[in-house]
Amino acid sequence: MTPIPAPRINDARAFGRVAVLMGGTSAEREVSLNSGANVLEALRARGVDAHAVDGIPALIEALRGKQFDRVFNILHGNKGGGEDGVLQGLLEALQVPYTGSGVLGSALGMDKIRTKQVWLSLGLPTPRYVRLAPGADVQAAAMALGLPVIVKPSCQGSSVGVSRVFSQGDLAAAVELAARYPGELLMEQMIVGGEYTVGILGDVALPSIRIVPAGEYYDYHAKYVAEDTQYVCPGLDGEAEAQMQAQALAGFRAAGCTGWGRVDVMRDREGNNYLLEVNTAPGMTSHSLVPKAAGQVGIGFEDLCWRVLETSLAQEDARP
Ligand SMILES: Nc1ncnc2c1ncn2[C@@H]1O[C@H](COP(=O)(O)OP(=O)(O)O)[C@@H](O)[C@H]1O
Ligand SMILES: [Mg+2]
Numbered sequence: 282m283t284p285i286p287a288p289r290i291n292d293a294r295a296f297g298r299v300a301v302l303m304g305g306t307s308a309e310r311e312v313s314l315n316s317g318a319n320v321l322e323a324l325r326a327r328g329v330d331a332h333a334v335d336g337i338p339a340l341i342e343a344l345r346g347k348q349f350d351r352v353f354n355i356l357h358g359n360k361g362g363g364e365d366g367v368l369q370g371l372l373e374a375l376q377v378p379y380t381g382s383g384v385l386g387s388a389l390g391m392d393k394i395r396t397k398q399v400w401l402s403l404g405l406p407t408p409r410y411v412r413l414a415p416g417a418d419v420q421a422a423a424m425a426l427g428l429p430v431i432v433k434p435s436c437q438g439s440s441v442g443v444s445r446v447f448s449q450g451d452l453a454a455a456v457e458l459a460a461r462y463p464g465e466l467l468m469e470q471m472i473v474g475g476e477y478t479v480g481i482l483g484d485v486a487l488p489s490i491r492i493v494p495a496g497e498y499y500d501y502h503a504k505y506v507a508e509d510t511q512y513v514c515p516g517l518d519g520e521a522e523a524q525m526q527a528q529a530l531a532g533f534r535a536a537g538c539t540g541w542g543r544v545d546v547m548r549d550r551e552g553n554n555y556l557l558e559v560n561t562a563p564g565m566t567s568h569s570l571v572p573k574a575a576g577q578v579g580i581g582f583e584d585l586c587w588r589v590l591e592t593s594l595a596q597e598d599a600r601p
Contacts (some may be wrong), residue, residue, distance in 0.1 A: 283485050285578060289591050293328035296590060297350025300343060302368075304335035307358025309439060312505070316565035317355045323586040324353070337368055344375055351593045352379040353586075357562055358438065364562040365391040365436075378593040382561040386538035390559040394435045394467050396536050400556055403535050405528065407556045408547070413459075413466040419452050422468050429471040432456055436464035438560070440500045445471060472547035472555050477516045479529035479544045480563070480571035482588060486526035486533075487574035489546070491516030505568075512570070514577045517548075525554055532556040540592030543571055 290296065301324065303317025304310055317333060324331040331353070334340045343349055352372060356363025366388030372379045382390065389396055400407045411422040413432075423430050423446070432455035433443040442462045444455035459466045476499050480487035493511040494503035503510045515522050529544035536559050545557040563571045565586070575585045 285482065285485050285580065288584070288587060289594065290587075293330070296329050296593075298348065299324065299329055299331040299351055299353055299590065300334045300340060300349040301331050301353045301355060302334050302337075302340055302363065303355050305356045305358065305362050306336060307356070307362030308441065309357035309362070312439075312564055312566065313355060313357045313363075316357070316569065319565050319567070319582070320353060320355050320586050320589075323583040324590065327583050327587055329587075329590065337363065337371070341371070344377060349377065351590075352377060353590055353593070354380050354562055355565060357564070364438075364560075378595070380589050380593045381540040382538040382542065386536055386559075387561050389536045390538055390542070390561040391436050392464075393433070393558050394465055396559060397467075399535055400532055403531075405532050405535060405556060406554055407532075408469040408472055410467050410469040413456065413468055419456050419468070420449060423449065423452055426468060426470045429473075431469045431471050432459050433467060433469070434459045434462040434464055435467055437462045439504060443500070472549050474547060474549040475516070477525060477546040477548060477554075478570050479526055479546060480574040481530060481533045481538070481542050481544065482571075482575065482580075482585070483541070483592065484530075486530040487571070488515035488577045489517055489522060489525050489529070490514045490570050490574055492570075512573055514573055521552065528554050528556065533559055541571070541589050 301317050301321045303313045305313060321331055321333050334343055354363055358364055364387060366384045369384045369387050394412050397407045397410055409426055429447045431445055442459045444458055446452055446455045476492045477489045479489045491513040492499050495509040496503055517525055525546060529546060532544050533542055538559055538561055543560040543563040547555045547557060572582050572585055
């Protein structure tokens with residue numbers, strides 16, 4: 282793995298007054314509040330003048346009064362939920378620095394179909410897929426891909442609305458479920474094998490994590506409720522590990538993402554990797570994966586929060 286550079290900032294005062302933006306109104310509000318409380322505590326422990334702000338309207342109000350110098354964004358979710366480029370555009374317009382990806386990376390990362398189109402155009406591996414337009418011939422799509430397939434909303438998260446489909450008779454129900462969520466739908470070939478995720482911090486891919494759910498797959502329950510999901514880090518060894526990290530980093534950059542994030546990857550039984558999606562504001566709860574991967578390379582939670590906060594600095598600000 283590429284060595285992780287030393288922190289660029291030594292004095293907490295260089296960050297100024299920091300808004301830790303959390304909560305909001307998306308379905309992932311509770312997870313975000315949990316992440317946000319952890320981030321706030323960690324930054325304060327390191328002497329950062331950090332304050333909790335719940336949701337975008339409260340942030341706008343505070344910024345009107347020029348109360349903050351920068352934003353640590355730990356909102357999760359789309360539709361103005363903080364992870365889809367809308368918040369990033371607002372902060373760009375107000376010239377307030379913020380952590381993580383900019384407008385393009387955030388918006389693209391929220392749209393699985395368009396992320397895949399970019400990856401495919403660059404020859405990066407991702408499962409074969411069909412975009413399901415309203416009224417699309419779902420049976421024909423499944424025939425083209427070959428069962429089993431995955432049906433999912435293009436712009437959701439947390440495995441919400443995702444179905445595994447093994448027989449033609451179950452296709453309609455899967456499409457109906459995914460269609461309950463806003464935005465487009467897609468069908469993908471199901472990759473049978475192992476599930477991995479790769480955290481990205483600055484210009485470096487962290488060690489992969491292999492996710493071993495006790496149940497059938499990494500659904501909402503396995504992500505947030507079950508205590509018996511196993512996480513193995515690093516998920517692979519040697520050349521295979523290096524290759525997965527390199528592919529994840531390439532996928533992250535290709536999607537215009539910067540700062541920090543997480544790339545989900547499936548690996549089939551022959552050892553071929555397939556990029557699934559990019560997350561631009563990953564969780565920072567005690568169960569979350571980026572903190573696990575960072576810990577593996579000796580970056581504790583406080584250090585991680587500090588380094589993520591550094592992603593809000595323009596390159597030149599950090600020059601000695
Ligand atoms: N093509 C696929 N093959 C196998 N499993 C998949 C595939 N797509 C999604 N999954 C499963 O569904 C989960 C959620 O899918 P993902 O694309 O990561 O969306 P999100 O995490 O945003 O809901 C994955 O973690 C994986 O367990
Ligand atoms: Mg995912």
